[in-house]
Amino acid sequence: MNINENFLKLKAGYLFPEIGRRVTAWTEANPDKTDRLIRCGIGDVTEPLPQAVRDAMHAAIDEQGVAETFHGYGPEQGYGFLRDAIVENQFEGLNISADEVFVSDGSKCDTGNILDIFGKGNKIAITDPVYPVYVDTNVMAGNTGEADENGAYEGLVYLPCTAENNFVPAIPEEKVDLVYLCYPNNPTGTTATREQLESWVAYAKNHGAIILYDAAYEAFVRDSSVPRSIFEIEGAHECAIEFRSFSKNGGFTGVRCAYTVIPKTLTVKASTGEEVSLHSLWNRRQSTKFNGASYPVQRGAAAVFSPEGKEQVSALIEHYMGNAALLRKACQDLGLKVFGGENAPYVWVQCPEGVGSWDMFDKMLEEAQVVITPGAGFGAAGEGYFRISSFNTRENVEEVCKRIAAIS
Numbered sequence: 001m002n003i004n005e006n007f008l009k010l011k012a013g014y015l016f017p018e019i020g021r022r023v024t025a026w027t028e029a030n031p032d033k034t035d036r037l038i039r040c041g042i043g044d045v046t047e048p049l050p051q052a053v054r055d056a057m058h059a060a061i062d063e064q065g066v067a068e069t070f071h072g073y074g075p076e077q078g079y080g081f082l083r084d085a086i087v088e089n090q091f092e093g094l095n096i097s098a099d100e101v102f103v104s105d106g107s108k109c110d111t112g113n114i115l116d117i118f119g120k121g122n123k124i125a126i127t128d129p130v131y132p133v134y135v136d137t138n139v140m141a142g143n144t145g146e147a148d149e150n151g152a153y154e155g156l157v158y159l160p161c162t163a164e165n166n167f168v169p170a171i172p173e174e175k176v177d178l179v180y181l182c183y184p185n186n187p188t189g190t191t192a193t194r195e196q197l198e199s200w201v202a203y204a205k206n207h208g209a210i211i212l213y214d215a216a217y218e219a220f221v222r223d224s225s226v227p228r229s230i231f232e233i234e235g236a237h238e239c240a241i242e243f244r245s246f247s248k249n250g251g252f253t254g255v256r257c258a259y260t261v262i263p264k265t266l267t268v269k270a271s272t273g274e275e276v277s278l279h280s281l282w283n284r285r286q287s288t289k290f291n292g293a294s295y296p297v298q299r300g301a302a303a304v305f306s307p308e309g310k311e312q313v314s315a316l317i318e319h320y321m322g323n324a325a326l327l328r329k330a331c332q333d334l335g336l337k338v339f340g341g342e343n344a345p346y347v348w349v350q351c352p353e354g355v356g357s358w359d360m361f362d363k364m365l366e367e368a369q370v371v372i373t374p375g376a377g378f379g380a381a382g383e384g385y386f387r388i389s390s391f392n393t394r395e396n397v398e399e400v401c402k403r404i405a406a407i408s
């Protein structure tokens, strides 16, 4: 009897448990102030599901109650009505067809599951700081060695993202096989320029590498010069997979719907020399291990692209981006250097000179009763920064800004 011992290499989730521990210790020591606590740490939306989405879901549930309109197992790849709507509304002019879109129940699952179609021994690059899912899924898949005392895994290539490189990693000197890029970025809230993505696509094509492009925050891009999809870059159809989600734009974190785009032109040479389509491998993988996202949820997702849905989603984005602007200004007024938050719902703030991420966390908790996320929790290069999430009510954000202004 053997277990997957790669799981034993995982560092016990450090960031959020440690935040929880410090908040609990503080609330126990300050019972009288506990109801002042405002959490700006989470990456979850706070506004309810748009009306158009709920209406579509209600109607779909009613269909499920009538034999004539009942839907049982659907296509593993997603219903045609949703795949068509995605292509029409999100990839117009980008040479993506509906059958290159795979609907799922989340990008977290997709970015983890995608490793099923890649073999052992690949060199994997991730940014630092990073969305922890990319790291832990590679540890589970056996693509790394052990972690060192700083939590860095042997065998992964870490690409530091700091103010010096505008939070877009330099092209590596060495050859890597897979590289995870996420823009607009979680946690830094920053974006990549067209030129930067062009150089990544050129690198990938030169080295036979694949870019795993996480565009979960695409809907928050307001600057028209910022690319929303890797497929805006010429050549990406031969070297990239894109992940998108309804979680952050449509508020689907609790109802679950996302999709992965794999162009049919994306092939990799097998050991036999045969060119193998990653699209067909993923199709086989999904058909075998997944039975599709639920019908009412896919109807709800399609409603995001209805005229009312579009209006309601854009109001949600406006709301969160209005919060981000307030939070940016409050931190700037305090004399802090602020990044992100202009095309993404996260504001990434440099701690005052000589103050570490966790010290800043404690200071914000004690002086302002505001919970932020310390940058160091997302990777070594995040030390000296913290993340404030704009996923909150306006009332909370205004209160947070007032309290930030009062910090010593």
Ligand SMILES: *Cc1c(COP(=O)(O)O)cnc(C)c1O
Residues within 6 Å of the ligand: 043, 105, 106, 107, 108, 109, 131, 182, 186, 214, 216, 244, 245, 246, 247, 248, 253, 257, 258
């Ligand atoms: C929120 C988020 C997602 C979306 O995940 P779902 O499983 O679709 O909810 C994907 N990538 C990043 C970086 C995220 O922050």
